[in-house]
Amino acid sequence: MTDRPLIYAANWKMNHGPAAATAFAERFVYLTAPVPQRGLWFFPPSVSLAALTEAFRSRPDIRVGAQNVHWEPKGAFTGELSIPMVQESGAAVVLVGHSERRHLFGETDEQVARKTAAVLKAGLEPLVCVGETLAEREGGRTEPVILRQLEPLFDKVQAEHWRRVVIAYEPVWAIGTGRNASPDDAAQVHELIRFTAARRGVPGRLSILYGGSVNAGNVLSLLARPELDGVLVGGASLDADGWAELVGLGGAA
Numbered sequence: 616m617t618d619r620p621l622i623y624a625a626n627w628k629m630n631h632g633p634a635a636a637t638a639f640a641e642r643f644v645y646l647t648a649p650v651p652q653r654g655l656w657f658f659p660p661s662v663s664l665a666a667l668t669e670a671f672r673s674r675p676d677i678r679v680g681a682q683n684v685h686w687e688p689k690g691a692f693t694g695e696l697s698i699p700m701v702q703e704s705g706a707a708v709v710l711v712g713h714s715e716r717r718h719l720f721g722e723t724d725e726q727v728a729r730k731t732a733a734v735l736k737a738g739l740e741p742l743v744c745v746g747e748t749l750a751e752r753e754g755g756r757t758e759p760v761i762l763r764q765l766e767p768l769f770d771k772v773q774a775e776h777w778r779r780v781v782i783a784y785e786p787v788w789a790i791g792t793g794r795n796a797s798p799d800d801a802a803q804v805h806e807l808i809r810f811t812a813a814r815r816g817v818p819g820r821l822s823i824l825y826g827g828s829v830n831a832g833n834v835l836s837l838l839a840r841p842e843l844d845g846v847l848v849g850g851a852s853l854d855a856d857g858w859a860e861l862v863g864l865g866g867a868a
């Protein structure tokens with residue numbers, strides 16, 4: 616279907632401790648093989664980072680990452696994880712600003728940008744999430760909300776670091792609801808992000824994933840749009856057989 620690079624990112628949220636993550640990985644490695652141009656990213660809970668990294672050690676196409684980090688390298692921040700710590704556990708990528716972090720835990724646009732800059736400075740790759748709520752979409756405010764979320768990134772991320780940034784457009788109303796954005800709506804927001812980034816001097820073509828109720832039944836129609844460079848998936852990534860099937864459908868062969 617496509618010869619462009621595609622990323623399939625799995626956000627496990629608060630699922631799969633070390634034993635379950637290892638069992639998943641063993642099954643997934645058995646069911647899949649590396650495919651040129653296809654990157655597979657996994658975001659397990661932090662307690663499973665080391666086990667999952669170890670279980671995937673034979674697979675250079677797979678990267679394991681943290682779901683969240685603090686921007687400070689160490690200090691009195693009870694309950695937080697530093698970037699050097701997640702790196703030591705095997706993280707090569709970091710999910711930043713997921714809507715659950717923003718809306719359930721009060722993470723601000725400014726904090727998301729600080730985390731992103733710190734992840735980049737440490738040499739890792741951030742997957743930075745943006746997206747509007749249902750009320751914002753219905754109020755015609757999708758564009759200003761996305762621009763507001765992006766704005767601090769343009770201030771804080773150094774020009775030479777942008778080639779390592781991946782953005783995920785995840786409309787909040789589509790996450791975990793079974794109601795995905797249409798390919799046209801997703802493509803429109805991806806283009807808005809790319810256009811804005813170019814206008815703000817971001818070099819090159821920004822890689823942008825779509826997330827929100829992606830499953831085996833809709834992934835092909837979403838990835839048929841060249842504006843999408845992959846998908847970020849929660850629920851449909853939790854079962855090894857189902858996830859192996861989904862990543863085999865996308866056509867990055």
Ligand code: PEP
Pocket residue numbers: 626628785789790791792793826827828829847848849850851
């Ligand atoms: C997510 O957690 O980022 C997500 C997109 O979840 P789901 O695929 O379950 O909507």
